Amino acid sequence: MDLQIKMTWLHHVNPMVKLFFLVFLFIGLLLIHHIHFQFYFLLFIICIYLFMTGCRTKWLLLLSLPLSILFFSSFLSMALFGMGETTWWKLGIVHITEESFFRGLHLGIRTVSFGLLGLVFALTTTPVQLFYSSMQQLRLKPKFAYSFMASIRILPIIVEEIIILKKALKVRGYVYSKGLTGFFERMNHYSVPILAQSIRRAHRIAIAMQIKQFNGDTRRTYYYKIGYSRHDIFFTLVVTVFFLVSVVLANILPVFPVDYVR
Amino acid sequence: MNKKLTLTDILVTIVIAIVFSVIYKIWGPLYSAVSLIGLHVEQFLYGMWFIAATIAFLIIRKPGVAFIAEIAAAQGEFLFGGQWGISLLLYGLVQGIGCELVFALFRYKNYRLYVTCLAAILATLGSLWLDMYYGYITDLVWWNxxxxxxxxxxxxxxxxxxxxxxxxxxLDKTGVTNLVRPVAKEHYEALEESER
Structure with missing residues (x-):
């Protein structure tokens, strides 16, 4: 079943503009310790994730499943073992305080926000768009950008090799040891041939690319021209409005009894 | 001995990094699942996220390779929808700098085990430094x-x-590393001798 149903306006936003805003929001969220703001902003990110990426909801929920585990793990480790004054519950090494509980909640919300923002970017940007745009807007050297694109193209071949390796080991009747030794045996049997073969292939491709002048400078011509459009302005507006509305909502409609977690 | 990175070096570095970025991506859910056990058992798995830098450097042995590999692997994980999202880029940057610093300290001429371990330790330090801001780890109880x-x-x-x-x-035993490793001085000397 296809992941993507339709292209949305987010697909047409310049990848570098998207990346710039993600980095900006990342730094912003990292420096703001106001838990209500984080909460409201997360709601907006969830809206973007669910309704504006143009993917099937079933897939979206499946993709966000690891994030829920991540939420609980980052929340629990801080809530159970964090420092704080107002004790709620204490048993042996576990010591839950009001401060640590909300700090944990804050951490969980923030981790999920970053994760969802990353997923939004990944779902609405193709590698080709990203690297062409980074060459044209960021002046990344073509030899880096094309190396990235070539490497991503190599991945399916590597997957095929892994499948062949698995079958070959099975045919030869290889039996792994039990426990951790078995795990390292398995790592060894797969990683050495896969890496060796990848290096050989990369070497051959690099020579071919060198002959075709892929190591030239940025003054080359590009097959895809990626510029700015009205979608970029719209994206900027949406993010700014969401940001400001979150700030306002956080101040007039608090959800938790604590404002700052630090 | 040419220390500048050629297209071959970069492509091999990035291919290694992308291979590991797939492993990084799979490592994420594994790490979160293990973390539910508690008591930071999952931290034993954390070291996997520095491996692209050390392996790429040990294979290619040129300045900048460890840094590029770690950034590229983080970028790859980000592109494949890694669960930490945008923070991956920053962690990749700092961990890459950590590894690169150690290799630079030995002037990129020492490829022994203890240097590799030192690089891993400095990458750990880098990640801990970021965790002070990102994960508030300094607010944990001291023993934790x-x-x-x-x-x-x-x-x-x-x-x-x-x-x-x-x-x-x-990998050295397979002979594949000879393809990409810079030729050492003694190889040139050996060549000159045979010409004589």
């Missing part, structure tokens, strides 16, 4: 914080130190 730091360092030494070193050693 100590446990976190120790577990992560041990994991890093085992995975990105020992495992990376022996993996590259195994």
């Amino acid at each position: 914080l100590t446990l976190l730091i120790t577990n992560r360092t041990i994991g890093a030494i085992i995975l990105s130190g020992f495992f990376a070193f022996y993996l590259v050693k195994a």
